[in-house]
Amino acid sequence: MTILRTRELTKDYQARVLHGIDLAIEPGQFVTIMGPSGSGKSTLLHLLSGMDTPTSGQVFLGDDELTALGEADLTDLRLRRLGFVFQEPHLLRTLTLRDNIVLPGFLADDEPREAVVARADALLERLSITELADRDVTQASGGQLQRIGICRALINTPEVIFGDEPTGALNSSTAAQILDIFGEVNQDGTTIVLVTHDPQVAVRGDRVVMLVDGRIAEDVDLGQYAPEDRTERLQQVSALMATRGI
Numbered sequence: 103m104t105i106l107r108t109r110e111l112t113k114d115y116q117a118r119v120l121h122g123i124d125l126a127i128e129p130g131q132f133v134t135i136m137g138p139s140g141s142g143k144s145t146l147l148h149l150l151s152g153m154d155t156p157t158s159g160q161v162f163l164g165d166d167e168l169t170a171l172g173e174a175d176l177t178d179l180r181l182r183r184l185g186f187v188f189q190e191p192h193l194l195r196t197l198t199l200r201d202n203i204v205l206p207g208f209l210a211d212d213e214p215r216e217a218v219v220a221r222a223d224a225l226l227e228r229l230s231i232t233e234l235a236d237r238d239v240t241q242a243s244g245g246q247l248q249r250i251g252i253c254r255a256l257i258n259t260p261e262v263i264f265g266d267e268p269t270g271a272l273n274s275s276t277a278a279q280i281l282d283i284f285g286e287v288n289q290d291g292t293t294i295v296l297v298t299h300d301p302q303v304a305v306r307g308d309r310v311v312m313l314v315d316g317r318i319a320e321d322v323d324l325g326q327y328a329p330e331d332r333t334e335r336l337q338q339v340s341a342l343m344a345t346r347g348i
């Protein structure tokens with residue numbers, strides 16, 4: 103069983119940047135996508151998450167083909183079933199941080215607003231940032247804002263969380279805390295797919311998909327090592343990167 107699957111996915115800009123990608127991700131996996139700059143990592147993430155459409159090929163979320171949906175259905179699917187965490191959280195400046203979190207919940211309009219607010223408050227508490235609820239973006243640190251971004255990504259209880267360098271703008275200790283949160287979310291059963299250059303991010307996952315020139319060059323299972331056995335994982339990832347000249 104797969105939660106995300108691609109079939110012969112290609113993407114052309116001026117030139118072809120993805121060449122027939124076949125990838126299958128199982129529910130609950132924590133996958134990182136690595137590779138040299140320009141290898142197509144972000145492009146693949148955008149196609150997997152329905153943020154962009156391929157030149158040819160298919161993407162499936164469970165039994166649903168994303169690539170067969172029109173823009174309105176795709177937007178609705180992204181809102182309800184997928185979560186996104188970017189390098190910068192891009193929060194709305196005119197809203198409180200709590201209101202930034204609840205907004206996608208209100209847009210989904212599946213349940214009473216009080217229930218959405220209660221879930222936002224539970225997420226704030228879980229990520230230890232309850233005190234930020236009534237502040238705005240000017241009144242929190244980068245790491246705190248990234249936690250708000252994660253709460254927002256989780257508000258509609260997505261099946262998959264996608265991240266593009268989600269710790270790229272943070273110092274290493276804050277980044278480690280954010281990665282702990284991704285680990286906990288994954289432990290709860292949410293599938294995670296992160297693009298990263300950073301081996302310290304890759305070791306948090308249980309699978310590394312390495313892209314080179316728009317093709318999957320390596321697909322490595324780190325699950326044989328316990329998650330806390332980061333040294334072994336780091337050696338694997340570093341060896342992989344060295345092999346590919348990264």
Ligand SMILES: Nc1ncnc2c1ncn2[C@@H]1O[C@H](COP(=O)(O)OP(=O)(O)OP(=O)(O)O)[C@@H](O)[C@H]1O
Binds near residue numbers: 115137140142146
């Ligand atoms: N919107 C676009 N229009 C034209 N070319 C693009 C566009 N987006 C990406 N590309 C090109 O596609 C190729 C892959 O880009 P992509 O951003 O997916 O790579 P990446 O591996 O994520 O790179 P990086 O690690 O530098 O972020 C690059 O050659 C890039 O210039």
